[in-house]
Amino acid sequence: MPQRPSRPCRHRGCKAIHRNANGYCDQHQEQAQQAKRGSAGQFSAWYTTTKWRILRKRQLTAEPLCAYCAKAGRVTAATVCDHITPHRGDPEMFWAGPFQSLCQTCHSSDKQREESRR
Ligand SMILES: [Zn+2]
Ligand SMILES: [Zn+2]
Numbered sequence: 001m002p003q004r005p006s007r008p009c010r011h012r013g014c015k016a017i018h019r020n021a022n023g024y025c026d027q028h029q030e031q032a033q034q035a036k037r038g039s040a041g042q043f044s045a046w047y048t049t050t051k052w053r054i055l056r057k058r059q060l061t062a063e064p065l066c067a068y069c070a071k072a073g074r075v076t077a078a079t080v081c082d083h084i085t086p087h088r089g090d091p092e093m094f095w096a097g098p099f100q101s102l103c104q105t106c107h108s109s110d111k112q113r114e115e116s117r118r
Pocket of ligand 1: 010011015
């Protein structure tokens, strides 16, 4: 088994030497992973994945116009792939949809409405 070189922990102020791939000692690598996931923004990282980019592109290709604007009789190019049902961090809901295409304006006003409903 090839051994990784020993390195100091990347955690601020920690001098522990380790061989972990992610740069943190045993004590801090779990902490670092949790911070990365974050309880509030755990799904925000999903938006940066290639899987999401493909999904989003597919949605915007299928429905290139904003669904809300269309209802109001406006023709606006959609730039946002929005979850019709709030996924609330549920991976199944996040990846399976259903989705709708929205413009940036409708998307942000829709999100504000959701916030006030809470
Ligand atoms: Zn450490
Ligand atoms: Zn719109």
